[in-house]
Amino acid sequence: MSKRRYYLEDRALDEAITRFEATLARTGGVHLLDSETIPLAQARGRITAAPVWAARSVPHYHAAAMDGIAVRAAATAGATESSPLTLTLGEQVVWVDTGDPMPPGTDAVVMAENVQVLDETTVAINAAVVPWQHVRPLGEDIVATELIVAEGVVLRPVDLGAIAAAGYATVTVRRRPRVAIIPTGTELITPEAAAAREAAGQPVQPGEIIEFNSLILAGLVEEWGGVPTRLPPVPDRQELLRAAVAEALADHDVIVINAGSSAGSEDYTASIIAEFGEVAVHGVAIRPGHPVILGVAGGKPAFGLPGYPVSAVLTAELFLRPLLYRLQGLTPTERPKATAYISRKLLSPMGEDEFVRVTLGRVDGRLIATPLSRGAGVVTSLIRADAIAHIPRFSEGLHAGAEVTVELLRPQAEIESTIVAIGSHDLALDLLAGYLQRTGAGRRLSSANVGSFGGLMALKRRDAHLAGVHLLDEETGEYNVSYVRRYLPDEEIVLVHLADREQGFLVAPGNPLGLRTLADLTRSGVRFVNRQRGSGTRVLLDYQLRQAGIDPSAITGYEREEYTHMAVAAAVQSGAADVGLGIRAAAQALGLTFIPLFSEQYDLAIPRRHWESDLLAPLRQMLVEPAYRQAVAALGGYDVTRMGEIVAVRQALPH
Amino acid sequence: MSKRRYYLEDRALDEAITRFEATLARTGGVHLLDSETIPLAQARGRITAAPVWAARSVPHYHAAAMDGIAVRAAATAGATESSPLTLTLGEQVVWVDTGDPMPPGTDAVVMAENVQVLDETTVAINAAVVPWQHVRPLGEDIVATELIVAEGVVLRPVDLGAIAAAGYATVTVRRRPRVAIIPTGTELITPEAAAAREAAGQPVQPGEIIEFNSLILAGLVEEWGGVPTRLPPVPDRQELLRAAVAEALADHDVIVINAGSSAGSEDYTASIIAEFGEVAVHGVAIRPGHPVILGVAGGKPAFGLPGYPVSAVLTAELFLRPLLYRLQGLTPTERPKATAYISRKLLSPMGEDEFVRVTLGRVDGRLIATPLSRGAGVVTSLIRADAIAHIPRFSEGLHAGAEVTVELLRPQAEIESTIVAIGSHDLALDLLAGYLQRTGAGRRLSSANVGSFGGLMALKRRDAHLAGVHLLDEETGEYNVSYVRRYLPDEEIVLVHLADREQGFLVAPGNPLGLRTLADLTRSGVRFVNRQRGSGTRVLLDYQLRQAGIDPSAITGYEREEYTHMAVAAAVQSGAADVGLGIRAAAQALGLTFIPLFSEQYDLAIPRRHWESDLLAPLRQMLVEPAYRQAVAALGGYDVTRMGEIVAVRQALPH
Known part of the structure; x- marks a missing residue:
């Protein structure tokens, strides 16, 4: 057994992104997806593929804005409380409710408060009105052909209402990118299969590994606007992985293989991507996530993400997320940032951009960042993290108490209401966390x-x-x-x-x-x-x-x-x-x-x-x-x- | 026709909330909903109904953390580069790959880099190891019975992964509140019906109103974690509204009637809610949204929201949103706030809490808030709004240039990248908005x-x-x-x-x-x-x-x-x-x-x-x-x- 080469390359993060972009541009691997027309009721969160111009004005007629009588304003001249004016009900003196169309020839409403009913055909008004008083004229809110929602807008509930008001029951939106997630590894077993086996009294064996990365990646793809397909795990055999990729390419826009991205004897991901297209980058100087693969397969963006969960999530965030946004024509939003003080010394390798997950809490006015385990396999560091600290390449790390800019993973308000307990562990404290949550006090x-x-x-x-x-x-x-x-x-x-x-x-x-x-x-x-x-x-x-x-x-x-x-x-x-x-x-x-x-x-x-x-x-x-x-x-x-x-x-x- | 009484009450906002709370507490109209167990792949965004304790440790066996040979550490004592140690492959000297289980009797891994193959049965190692070196011990990440996710947590993709790793394929979550949305009004026509009629060459008539509020309200209910049902519009007849409410109560947790909340002759909402339970509040001193109804029907929270879209949205945000959060055991998050300067004078009635929608942009370092139309019927003010300014009761308003705290409706980053154009209108400017969006430059x-x-x-x-x-x-x-x-x-x-x-x-x-x-x-x-x-x-x-x-x-x-x-x-x-x-x-x-x-x-x-x-x-x-x-x-x-x-x-x- 000879020494293996683990990473084919050691490219700086910026350089890796540039190379990947260039390959995508050259191979046409990234472009706006086509559009589809869907009912408004299903369009929340979707992205408009074209501007929406009003097909109808709102209101689409001159509407009474008060209950009262519709009149020609000119006919009310001189009416006051001291000298009311008598009008005969007819074509141009008509009772209306709010929202009713103004009868032809009328141009104002005298409020019911200012009308006295004299008999079945006659009323007295004690106030004059000017033209268009208490009337919502046609197009006051929306004029037909006006721009309602621009192209490339993420539709909110109020947008759906406005589009309906402007004359539509459907809207044309960009198709969501379909992402195939292909787990690889002979040792992998799905959570469903594991649960079924354990229910049958056959526990998961040493050496078997629960395949949960695809569950995380699928959830992230959904959050980023894509439609994920979780494929069953593919054993470590080149022909099986080749077949899985070929099938996935048929009806997906993006291919994500997890993992087999190292350069070991059973790591076929890079060679399969190369077979179907080309590998732009294999190995980036980041930690975790070094052995990531960025490429193009069958004319579509293809990723080989590392197998450790923290590495898989970080590389998905760094490379997959911006790509999915681009396919939808969106600018990725940056995470909110905050300034914190690191609670203990953090050494970082000089040659790599390091991304360290931290917990946060405000103590005595200062936001304190405490690093979590930096093991790439430690899934609990993903769930406990409140923020990510980026230690740039060519930095040796941070001394205890150093100021550090962190990207927030939770709302600031949640962090501000965090009680920070550091000390001896006890199960009663774990229980306390749950009970505090249940009080509804937001701690x-x-x-x-x-x-x-x-x-x-x-x-x-x-x-x-x-x-x-x-x-x-x-x-x-x-x-x-x-x-x-x-x-x-x-x-x-x-x-x-x-x-x-x-x-x-x-x-x-x-x-x-x-x-x-x-x-x-x-x-x-x-x-x-x-x-x-x-x-x-x-x-x-x-x-x-x-x-x-x-x-x-x-x-x-x-x-x-x-x-x-x-x-x-x-x-x-x-x-x-x-x-x-x-x-x-x-x-x-x-x-x-x-x-x-x-x-x-x-x-x-x-x-x-x-x-x-x-x-x-x-x-x-x-x-x-x-x-x-x-x-x-x-x-x-x-x-x-x-x-x-x-x-x-x-x-x-x-x- | 006599003068109508429009609002039964004129309660201050705080007092209205207190009364509503008291009625809910007395009638049992608000409580945590029951739970359901669902597959992890469908659980993103759902809320845990119980703490999740690990059923399995991660790793669930002692695993090699490097490729190399698994050994008893004691057997490697003294090996160095200058004096390598020869070992015979066997039960306690075994080749392993990363992730393999450690064979019984072994407790450390010598990295492949430090192993030289001498022949088929013999290797030489040039480094000693200590116990547990290059081993991921059982439970290093998660120990069985450890708390993975507390109760009442909104599940993120990483939580789903951790729960799967800890031994589950399903998770028990709180049921989402089912909300019936009942539009009322003889003049209402659904967007679908209007589109079908117009396709058939029969345009919508003056006096007919497109019912789009339910589309907005349904979208908001979804954003707030509920499952909305949009019922067809109910004409203004008391017996029809009674039947619709009775039917909705059978399989919903919350009833929303829109509108009929004024006190006009055809406004039955309050009396129907009273028939099925009680009206806690009818009329709140807010603008817009004054004629809102808060009550209980059939033991369930029931709302009568005003008919104008801006009023309906505001009252839903003020009263329905916190209730839906409580049914799910969540603390409503507050919207991010910012300090802005109002660009023009804003008069506000003394007796009411007023909520004014504004656009925002940063000009010369100052965040400028420009009030939008305050008409309750102006749906475009909903879609154009960047923030809401709250003018408290007993304030007469703001003078131009006054500082005002606003609640943001868009991400701060989006506001910071807004180009503010004020001046003469031109369609070419409308077009420009769309083209700027399309550049991907985020303007x-x-x-x-x-x-x-x-x-x-x-x-x-x-x-x-x-x-x-x-x-x-x-x-x-x-x-x-x-x-x-x-x-x-x-x-x-x-x-x-x-x-x-x-x-x-x-x-x-x-x-x-x-x-x-x-x-x-x-x-x-x-x-x-x-x-x-x-x-x-x-x-x-x-x-x-x-x-x-x-x-x-x-x-x-x-x-x-x-x-x-x-x-x-x-x-x-x-x-x-x-x-x-x-x-x-x-x-x-x-x-x-x-x-x-x-x-x-x-x-x-x-x-x-x-x-x-x-x-x-x-x-x-x-x-x-x-x-x-x-x-x-x-x-x-x-x-x-x-x-x-x-x-x-x-x-x-x-x-």
Whole structure:
């Protein structure tokens, strides 16, 4: 087996776009799509293919604008309250309701208020009118042949109404681009097939991968105005991919192959695109998304997007989105931008344009951007992201606290109403996010898991509104209070109790190794999985080990660190470790056995100015809400008796 | 016929909302809708009805993160480039590709780059690895039972992907509220019926009104997450409306009746709602939209929206939108706001909250808001509006130049790229809007028709980028130049020629009265329709009348003013007048006969700083574009030979 070449090229982003454009222009691969005429009721969001000129005036007749009598204005001259004028009902003195056509020969309306009925044929009016008073003349709103909606306009509900008013029941719009999405990979299995198999008791096997990229790409194509077709996954065989592309070309405007875009032995995407047309670019100096392919197949734009979901989404946004807009004759709108401060150092490779997803929250007036995992395979970074920070080529990255311009992925209002929690992870916080959402108060909880110490440091840097903490003071046996005093001496902090929770061993079902005490961790062949330094669980373990006089170096796996309770549980479930220290809920969730050892106090540390803020009002309310309390208790291993109690209010030390 | 009472009540907006809320709460008329489980591929934009917890970890097995050989890390100790280590392929030394499951007993991957194949069973490695190096451990991205998406979240494409990755092919979402839209009015005719009749040569009659409100309301309901049903128009008979409501209540969550919400003799909406439930509010002190009805029918929210389109849209936004959001458990997002300067005085009645639609454009750094027609029936004000200005109750309005906060109806970026034209109207400008759109340069032309003088005044106030002008200097016979010098002495103005156009009489087809010269206007029985003072056409007329020694007071209808060429043409077409002065294109458009009298020069007056700006670059380009030139010539009555010529550059006078 020889060394493989992974990327055929390493083109700068701008250069890649220019090359792709040139190839499209040369091969005619991009042009406005043809049009179709559809009923107005189906035309919302579609784009006009031609200007719409009014076929009818609105109103299309002179209409009474008041209830009253239609008259010739000249016939009312001199009428006043003190000397009313008597008129005889007839062809030019006629009762009308608002909207009625003005009878021939009339040119004004005397309001009903100014008319007194004398008898069946005679009325008296106590006010004169001038020509066209209380009349909506023909064409007052729209004159036939007037421009109603220009070409290339995205139709809104009011446009549909105006087009109907101007005399049409249909409208001619640009056809939506049809996009074929072809997943490739022998290991891929559709979500539907996986669900069916699991329902039949046949779980998905190691090495099989759920094909979910096409679901994301199809949704994005829809958002960008296209009509996606998700094709079934094509196994890694050149002739099968060739057949799939040939078939897709027959009735689509754009081809998207995902993935096979690397240059490995089973990566046929580039060669198939070349067979049907040409490859303009293979490999762009961006991160993630390096091995993207841009080309033309059968005279149509063709893309090979990388297989990792974050790479697939980013390259679709960079290259597919502007193309779909152009096919529809639209200018792509830019995402709204904001200035934020990066909460931690971000190193970036010099040679690449890097796009880093971040979460955002406004803390003490500053918009704080916290980078999410930069792994191209981490789909949760896509769903948790609030914005994207672009680290340009030839930049080495950002230092902590640096100002950075970010592109917003959520409405600004949603970001402004985000409560930022940084600290120790707890399932009760996950639940809280859902309950806050349900209050309708419009609060969102964004929670980053960096351990209890990390949370206190985030409060110190003013990067968060609150921190979940469970830090044992090894001298006093008291939780959290002394740590807050020591690490946040200048802050006035409210410590609110969330729950008491059990800590214990997470072991395989039935506890096959019979682990009962900390001393059992030093037994030969027992593989432990630890939590990271700074986490409350780690502090608890180290304290208890010292109390028991056990040397950590005697524990196999003590150095293997995971960042959440669930990651520890997963390590035990998979057999990668035999035991970890964690909470009951994590064991319960993955069907492990839980051996309770200790109880610990999990509090929220909240600077008083945040605790008393409007932003956190719904959270204060939730901590005394029976429904939430019961939901936490139902997780197992939680004692919620003291939920919502103020444990302590730490005054800032005098300076 | 006695005086009618139009509004049963006159409640303040806040009070109306409170009363409506209280009625809904008391009658159970608002609650979260039930849920339904649907395929992920159909779930974009839907709202989760429950939290989604991961059913599967991602990855669901320990996966190789590189191509290479999977090994036990301990077995690689000591391997370096200078002293490679030889390993025998077997159960714990296995070739793997990225994504392959790690074979049992292995815990790290040596990258292919660091492996040398010695023979079929032996390899040499030149680097040691540590446990879990180049491995994506089970649950690295998602751990089974972890929260993926909270309840009440609007699903985006990436959420669908994450839910699929976490083990599902379906998702449980809230049902979309079903909204029945019932148009009422004997005079209503659907756009489809009108189109069918006109295709059959039977035009819509005076007094018949095209029912287009339901098309707008249905589109808005869709935008707000509901499923609309547009019912056929119900004639003004109480028993028919009763039957329609009864039927609609059977399978809808919300009832919208449009209109019959006044208190006139044929307005049954309030009494029918009261029959099925109760009316909470009838009449709110807002403008437009005063006669709105808020109530409950059959235990469901029921609305009577006013019949004029602007009133219907405003009341739907104020009252229906928040309700639909609540039924879906969503917080209504507020529209983005901006600070603008109002371009002209705006009087507002003290007793009402008024909502005025405005156009926006950024001129010389200031966002300028220009009020549109405030007629509740003017549907074009809905389509032209860029924002809404709210004039609160107990305010008398705004003086020209006052600062006002507006709610944006278009993306800020679109507003920033708007070219603001204020001045004389010309069809060539309408065409220009479409051509600018088509360039893809993202420019929008917003054009307000206030006549040539009005345009120069707008430039003086810095409310516009350009003004269309055709002002004849009565002394020199020259167009525009002397006016620019006189009225804009402090500005450096570029005058660009757009077209020479014919001015003449617009008369009924065949010119039945045989009108040939200005003197014919003074003939007995000839009814003239004039343009407003300040318009170029009016200046031309007055000049020519003086030249011909004709006294304007001898012309019947000289005092009747219309604001556009097309309005003049419409007056002639309808028979309300016999003749007007205007351009050939207007006559052509409405099938009138045109009697050419004069030729005039139509120029664009543009301050040099705008003329040379990026914003106007696509417009500069368009003036030399053959396609646009030909389209203007095709309108008829235009000489485009000199289009795009710089007529004059007026220097600012020295101070």
